[in-house]
Amino acid sequence: MSKPEHVLYLKEVSRSFQQGSTEISVLKGVELSISRGEVLGLVGPSGSGKSTLLQIAGILERPNSGKVIIGGISCWDENDNVRAELRQRNLGFVFQYHHLLSEFSALENVMLPQMAAGKSKQEASKRAEQLLSEVGLGGRLSHLPGELSGGEQQRVAICRGLANEPKLLLADEPTGNLDERTAFEISGMLRALASKTGVALVIATHNSGLTEEMDRVVRVQDGFLV
Numbered sequence: 001m002s003k004p005e006h007v008l009y010l011k012e013v014s015r016s017f018q019q020g021s022t023e024i025s026v027l028k029g030v031e032l033s034i035s036r037g038e039v040l041g042l043v044g045p046s047g048s049g050k051s052t053l054l055q056i057a058g059i060l061e062r063p064n065s066g067k068v069i070i071g072g073i074s075c076w077d078e079n080d081n082v083r084a085e086l087r088q089r090n091l092g093f094v095f096q097y098h099h100l101l102s103e104f105s106a107l108e109n110v111m112l113p114q115m116a117a118g119k120s121k122q123e124a125s126k127r128a129e130q131l132l133s134e135v136g137l138g139g140r141l142s143h144l145p146g147e148l149s150g151g152e153q154q155r156v157a158i159c160r161g162l163a164n165e166p167k168l169l170l171a172d173e174p175t176g177n178l179d180e181r182t183a184f185e186i187s188g189m190l191r192a193l194a195s196k197t198g199v200a201l202v203i204a205t206h207n208s209g210l211t212e213e214m215d216r217v218v219r220v221q222d223g224f225l226v
């Protein structure tokens with residue numbers, strides 16, 4: 001059941017893909033609720049449906065059946081505008097590859113989503129600088145993504161994901177492209193940010209070493225969460 005303390009509730013979510021004449025059933029009735037500030041690890045082998053689940057949780061992709069409830073609102077019963085607003089107010093994303101805009105500085109990359117949400121340039125810049133300083137990049141504000149290391153790029157991407165103060169940050173293999181030591185650093189940083197700001201995290205990973213310190217770990221297996 002959806003409760004007020006849930007930042008996200010997935011109710012009997014199913015998703016399949018048509019592949020030629022066969023239908024591949026990826027999610028077969030997934031139930032998942034995430035509480036405020038919770039850090040959830042999402043594990044499962046490649047191809048098990050982790051990314052599909054995150055896309056659905058992020059209201060980027062529509063399930064074939066079931067409900068996606070954010071802040072008590074059933075997202076797919078609303079129109080595109082309401083969904084866009086729900087996304088902007090509640091959700092942040094971090095991907096395996098940073099997807100930063102290469103022509104813009106670290107600071108600007110963290111400013112842009114805030115300006116899209118209606119903040120002034122000055123406000124956006126102030127928050128971006130604060131976030132980047134918190135993750136140790138106060139000295140890299142005007143660097144372009146290409147001038148940063150992989151770990152630094154991913155820290156900028158995390159700041160961008162947090163820029164509009166989401167209630168839930170969805171991270172799809174955020175350390176998948178990093179060496180092991182950097183992966184641990186980034187993963188520890190995510191947890192620290194969660195406990196400091198109260199943002200809930202869902203982190204898809206197939207690195208079982210990273211899930212040890214998470215509040216809860218669920219596995220995607222044969223279309224269900226176990």
Ligand code: ADP
Nearest residue numbers: 017018026044045046047048049050051052053
């Ligand atoms: P994971 O992130 O755990 O590696 P995915 O969610 O990316 O898994 O994929 C789960 C399954 O769904 C895979 O078999 C994949 O081929 C299939 N799939 C994902 N997206 C699509 C799509 N847009 N069209 C067809 N099949 C897809």
Ligand code: MG
Nearest residue numbers: 050051052172
């Ligand atoms: Mg994936």
